[in-house]
Amino acid sequence: MGSFNTKYMINEYVSDLGITIKNLGIKIQTGAPAIASIYQARAGGTCGGGIAFKPRRLEAIFEDGRKLLYPVGKVGDIQTVAARLMPGILSNIAPGEGDDEAICLNLLGEEWGQVPPSIAVPAQESLYTVVKGSIKKEAVNYEYVSDVSEIGTVRLSFAFQTNWVADIIECQKSGLSDPKTENTICTAGSGISPRKLIMSTGYNNDESFKGKSAGSRDVPVSARGSIVSTAQGIVECSRCIGYKGESVPNIQLYYGGGII
Structure with missing residues (x-):
């Protein structure tokens, strides 16, 4: 397991829930390709520690077997980040031939164990009675x-x-x-x-x-x-x-x- 670079952040992360997180600190493997062209250098305070969510991210798989996760700050930036990791995809050139080019990319969705109360507050008051019988x-x-x-x-x-x-x-x-x-x-x-x-x-x-x-x-x-x-x-x-x-x-x- 390699060391991790923690010197970068996303200036503004916009959640699927409409919440904006300023200066979201990221953690990515040291030496990962294209870090500086995707993220901003950390400046001042950052957020992220203790926030009960995982940001949307691209899982980039490289020829040497590495699988690296790249958080994406906005839904509209998915293609931009993809193009930095696999530069041939926008020009119809077969990607993945360089050591620093991914051979494939998987989009992994944002996750919240529990949505914040500013979004919704669960309010079930009475227990439901389960309907019996074989599943239909x-x-x-x-x-x-x-x-x-x-x-x-x-x-x-x-x-x-x-x-x-x-x-x-x-x-x-x-x-x-x-x-x-x-x-x-x-x-x-x-x-x-x-x-x-x-x-x-x-x-x-x-x-x-x-x-x-x-x-x-x-x-x-x-x-x-x-x-x-x-x-x-x-x-x-x-x-x-x-x-x-x-x-x-x-x-x-x-x-x-x-x-x-």
Whole structure:
């Protein structure tokens, strides 16, 4: 395990939740390519220690086997940072031939173990009674706007348990845009892990979570601009609310015509 360089920061990190963090300190392996062209030198105080979140980041994989994580300050900067790590992707030249050029890039979404109270305060007051019976599921396809602009708007699939607490089902579906139950010929974006809130709920007779009284369910969110309103809309279903941003493997395939 190599040493880590802590001399850099992101001047302004804009969270998926709309929160701006000034002077976010970053930690990256010493000697990692393109550090100085992506980040700013630390000046004065920095934030980051003790903040219960992980920033969105690009996982860059290099020819020598290194996997390095590069935080990205704004969603709109994803392509810019990608171009610094894999300079051929915007000119249709096969990337990854130099020692300092990544051979592939994976987008890893921002994560919050619990969204800050300034965003949403969970307010479940009474425990729900679990609906008994064998699990039954239904899938819907819905409109989803990717954080990777070259992917754009696609339709993804979301499966939820139908014989469950009605309020929970409605909360799970509340962030979906234009959900449809009919089958489609194909669903685009199968490699995308969509942005989602993670809703933890309390039950009084639940046996499906190994005897625990709480269980987590995903709440996909179609548009980044709807994350906060969706979180606020599920507070009465929730004892706590987490968040995980969009992840996409091999995002270089969406730039510059892909790898030759």
